[in-house]
Amino acid sequence: MRDDATSDLRNEVVGRVTIRDVALEAGVSVATASKALNERGRMTSETRERVRTAARLLGFRPNAMARALVHQRSFTLGLLTSDTYGRFTLPVAAGLSAAMSDRGVSVFLCAIDDDPERARLNLEAMEDKRVDGLVIAGKRIDRTLPLNLASARMPVVHVVAACPPDGVGFVPDDEGGAFLAVSHLARLGRRRIAHVTGPRSFAAVPLREAGWRRALGEAGLPPFGEALCGEWSERFGYETGQRLFGAAAERPDAVFCGNDQIARGLIDALAQSGLGVPEDVAVVGFDNWELFAQAARPPLTTVDMELKDLGREAGLTLLDMIDGKPVEPGLRRLPCRLVVRRSCGGGAP
Amino acid sequence: MRDDATSDLRNEVVGRVTIRDVALEAGVSVATASKALNERGRMTSETRERVRTAARLLGFRPNAMARALVHQRSFTLGLLTSDTYGRFTLPVAAGLSAAMSDRGVSVFLCAIDDDPERARLNLEAMEDKRVDGLVIAGKRIDRTLPLNLASARMPVVHVVAACPPDGVGFVPDDEGGAFLAVSHLARLGRRRIAHVTGPRSFAAVPLREAGWRRALGEAGLPPFGEALCGEWSERFGYETGQRLFGAAAERPDAVFCGNDQIARGLIDALAQSGLGVPEDVAVVGFDNWELFAQAARPPLTTVDMELKDLGREAGLTLLDMIDGKPVEPGLRRLPCRLVVRRSCGGGAP
Structure with a gap:
């Protein structure tokens, strides 16, 4: 049967050096050359080797479509x-x-x-x-x-x-990431570690909160108040920072923030209140969004989600x-x- | 010639409903069905129409590989x-x-x-x-x-x-973008418009500088000093802001910044110096990197590169x-x- 589609197909399947060239070089049919290179069909190992050598010599690279057909995969x-x-x-x-x-x-x-x-x-x-x-x-x-x-x-x-x-x-692992951050703060001697984070409707929020609580528990520390949930924004971090550190009552000595934006806003609020980071308050973020985290003053310790x-x-x-x-x-x-x-x-x- | 590769090829070329099914339905050969659908080869218009109707009836969708072969393109x-x-x-x-x-x-x-x-x-x-x-x-x-x-x-x-x-x-169009920004500042009545930007080794830097100069020229304003070239960083913006506005000499009433990071650092320096944005100094950035630009206090006017x-x-x-x-x-x-x-x-x- 002669079929235009088939002959187009063949032109498409073969690459710069064609399977025809390989077959000619090896002195076998195109079908045999194809089977030899695809490790299919029965033939003597000498024939298979002869075809492979010819392919190598000619620099034959079976193209993607041919590979797809052989492996029934498109890669x-x-x-x-x-x-x-x-x-x-x-x-x-x-x-x-x-x-x-x-x-x-x-x-x-x-x-x-x-x-x-x-x-x-x-x-x-x-x-x-x-x-x-x-x-x-x-x-x-x-x-x-x-x-x-x-x-x-x-x-x-x-x-x-x-x-x-x-x-x-x-x-x-949001919970595990939060645990790493808060355990680190506890090891550095921080005792009043607050958590300022995004909206509770995000599944990541309760998970990060759970990591904060577990790390505090293992360090024998109570949570500093409840987790303060709001927005994933610098503005929320800034405003929450003003509230947390404007009050005359007991202040945190560290804040674990639910993302880097919140952390940056919070750091800005601390700077405005005349509090030093990290001397007075340690701050840790989440995301390791590098341009953001590195540009913070001081540069931000944060959790990378890899x-x-x-x-x-x-x-x-x-x-x-x-x-x-x-x-x-x-x-x-x-x-x-x-x-x-x-x-x-x-x-x- | 019987060739395994060819028959695999055919199986791959046809989709869920195959071209074979279409050919059978239309009472023509596979080759004719293929030609009819690909608008190639000679046949009566009735035959072509019969094949097309069969394809429509069966919901035949020629797959990507078939389309590729017909059009000699992979799409x-x-x-x-x-x-x-x-x-x-x-x-x-x-x-x-x-x-x-x-x-x-x-x-x-x-x-x-x-x-x-x-x-x-x-x-x-x-x-x-x-x-x-x-x-x-x-x-x-x-x-x-x-x-x-x-x-x-x-x-x-x-x-x-x-x-x-x-x-x-x-x-x-970096030059045109800068021109837009600086013309806008001039229209708002700013007269001492400085330019703080990235390293001169970036081709965008002289282009944005040229836009700044052209807009100033068209507004009949002199450049406020030379373009201050440094880094694409908040830190450079912050430090340059401290220098520009710490001096007792004449100060700019607007700064066109080469990117949003520089603009943010500069705004932070202005806030620390007790200068208001935009009351005392107008600031414009470049990039419209939204999370950055929107989080600036105040939110940043900037050039979007589209x-x-x-x-x-x-x-x-x-x-x-x-x-x-x-x-x-x-x-x-x-x-x-x-x-x-x-x-x-x-x-x-």
Whole structure:
């Protein structure tokens, strides 16, 4: 049968040096050359070796489409993200992209901007491109993206996003990160450690609060009042700082803040009140949003969520799922890292 | 000739409902069905219509690979970026991704992290994936990425990166953006407008300085001293603010800052000196890095480089190049937008 589509196909499948060139060089048919390079089909080991040598000699590099056909995989993944501001997604994407490119896998970026129609279009595009799997990346651990994944016939992992009960998800260990920060403050001799944080509607807030309480408990310290919940903003940090340190009553000697913005606002309020950081009050943030944390006066000790590692681990687990290896469903909480700068006093932990 | 690769290929090329099903339904050969749907090959219009009706009835959606073969295009682009921090790239990527997904084109994200070896790997991967074109996105307008594009046999556009003389590039109009900002200050009655900015080794610095000078010239004002060049940091803004306003000599009544970080540091120095923004000194930044600009006290008037538009325009131009439409080589400087907040006083322009 002569078929235009087939002959186009063949032109597309072969690369700069073609499989035809390899076959000619090795003195075999194209079909045999193809089987030899794909390690399929029966033939003598001499024949297989002859073809391989010819391929090496000619610098034959089977192209992606040929590889896809042989392995029934496209060696591509889709990254769907709602975080077009990118503060959380870009480190995740960079970690994922680096780990995947080392393994010959390329990543499609689909910025869906919380728009369900754009999400649907992108999901369809990923199905059309026959990606081997999907990484769904969000901005917070308790929100799903506006995607109907029920009919997606491919492995999916979730990163910094809500994960269905039978899904596979990766989030930072918020509780553990908070524990690291507050334990460090306690070890440095701080005794009245307050917590100023974001809105309680974010799942990360009670988790970070729990880490604060556990660290205090292990150090034999009482919590300094209740956790003060508000906004993830410098303004909230500033205003809360004014209230906390304006009062004549007992003041904290350290504040663990739920993010770096709150910490910066709080530090500004302390400066205005004539209180020194870290001499009078130690301050620790959360996020290690570097431009922010390093520009604080003094530079901010903070918790890094290791988002690059999250992206990397999510990608590697997704590859395992694609390979059919057994992967337990459930949420993985990956460890955070404390980055010590000057705002907590003391020096290295 | 019977060839396993070819038959695998065919299985891969067809989708859930296969071209075989369509052919059967229409009572034609697979080759004819394929030609009818691809609008190629000679046949009666009745035959073509019969095949199309069958395809519609069965819900046949030709998959991406089939589309690629027919159009000799993969409907994919590669985005190679050195900016894994993402402050500049993610808006570019989001604008690109949105404009492309509306046109059925998907974008590979390759984060190369200024690493030549990773850059080479990713460029090879993009060639293997047969992307139709490449978007090269950097962090500054005067730096190339560590990529050898000489042998890339596909159209390339450069965004926020240096562009070779015969290349096609997209950068923000730094001079025009600065002109907008300083003209606005002059219209508000400011007469002693200083300029505090980043290192002169960045091409953006003399461009923004030129915009400052042109706006002053058109307003009939002399520059307030020389442009003060230093670092792109809050610290430099803070220290320069202390110097500028600590002196007993004549002080500026407005400062145009080369970026938002410098502006924030400068505002902090003014607050410490007891000077009011905007009453005593108007301050304008550059970047509209929103979390930074909005959190300033008062919120910062600043220049937005419209990076989403840059990404979108770069993508659309790349599609034109891929389609073989005539595209002039050279650098496009896309307009910036002034975002008026409270730090400049006055209100809307």
